[in-house]
Amino acid sequence: MDTEQEELQFLGFFGILRESYNIVNSWRKIFSQVMLALILPLSFIYLAQIQIIQLLIAKISTNEETLERTPEGSRSYDSISSLISSEWTEIILFKIGYLLFFLILALLSTSAVVYTIACIYTGKDLTFGKVMSVVPKVWKRLMVTFLCNFAIVFAYNVVAVVIAVLVIIILQPGASVGGVLLFFYLIVYSIGLFYINMIWQLASVVSVLEESYGLNAMAKSRSLIKGKMGVCVAIFFVLGLCLVGVEAVFKILVVLAYEKGVGYRVGLGIGCLSLMSILMLFALVAQTIIYFVCKSYHHENIDKSALANHLEEYLGEYVPLRSKDVQMEHFEV
Structure with missing residues (x-):
């Protein structure tokens, strides 16, 4: 990276974006290979599923219109009704398969980009083959962190729904005050969900570069983001x-x-x-830069030689980075 680690703490919104652009531009070949191998397929299945779901829903809508014109209780009615049920089942199964495939590619893409930037940061020799050989090993740690985030989001949504139902029951749906409160409640809910997602994205970087993963990575991410909250919110938003x-x-x-x-x-x-592929790549690079910026802000200096040694170990059996290597020594500003 062009900016010294002591100076990273002073990067603001435009500074982080500029640093991200400079890294991608300076290492166009390796990032292009990562994008073509992982991020482009990720973007493709994301957009393709929108088209496929729309086609399936349009088919169901046509059948439902036909059902309305069919005498109830007739053989045709039962046949069309059964067909609609099977089509909804088809959509649900397709969605599940899509989400699993999307999740795998998303975590693999995150692993590849974070590892690539770590190698650039330490000045290691970098090839596409090395990146792809490391990705499957780091992916497992990212999956644990994702599952913890999923559990948190699920619990958050359950609590949010319970509170919303209680507000509706107490204030009644037709009350104007209740409508206003629910509107502001929706805003607060969205802010909370955005915050959790932001913590998870930074925790994904922590899971790759540190020994922490899962809930520990989420907690570490939450601590790191303090002091740089405004910049992080602006970039992720x-x-x-x-x-x-x-x-x-x-x-x-x-x-x-x-x-x-x-x-x-x-x-x-x-x-x-x-x-979308370019934006996804840029977003992954930016969230990794944010990690280094937050580390620098908290006056913690990454030991490049120790980090380089551990990155080399990635090529063999995966060995997580130890706290004394990546948790960093404090330096005086």
């Missing part, structure tokens, strides 16, 4: 907004644009796929 924007464009101008020609939709779809 803006990058997330960009990804949502690309998804919205794909839905409106590709998936739902039935009146447009095939060539137009295919061309725009390829454009959305390319842009």
Whole structure:
């Protein structure tokens, strides 16, 4: 990285984005290979499932319209009703398969990008083959961290739903005050969910570069983010907004644009796929840079030689980085 680790703490919103861009631009070859091997397929299945789900739902809607015109109790009615049930089952199974495949590729992509930047940081020789050989080993730790995050999000949603139901029951649905309270409650809920997601994304970097993973990585991430909360929120929010924007464009101008020609939709779809792949890569690089920025802010200096040695051990049996190596020595500013 161009910026010295003591100076990383002073990077703000634009500084982190600029540092992320400089790294990707300086190492275009290796990042292009990672993107083509992992991130492009990840983006493809994400956008493709939107199109497939839309086609399946349109098919169900057609059958439901036919069902409404069919005499109830007839053989045709029972046949169409059974067909609709099987189509909903098909959607659910497809969604489950998609989520599993998406999760695997997402964690593999995170492993590859974080490891790549760590190698760049320590000045190690870096090849695409080395990155891909390390990825499956680091992926297991990321999975544990994800499962812990999933449990936290699930519990958070259960509590949120219980509170929302209680508010509706107490204040009644028709009460104007209740509607206003539920609106603000939804905002608070969204902020909390965003915060948990932000902690998880930084915890993914911690899981790769430190001995901590799972709940310990989540706790470490929460501690690291203190003091840099504003910058972290701004970067994660803006990058997330960009990804949502690309998804919205794909839905409106590709998936739902039935009146447009095939060539137009295919061309725009390829454009959305390319842009989403670039944004995903950039987001993963940025969240890794945020890790180093937060470490620097807390006056902790990463021992590059120790980190390099452990990165070399990744090529054999996976050995997690020890606290005394990556938890870093404090330095005076």
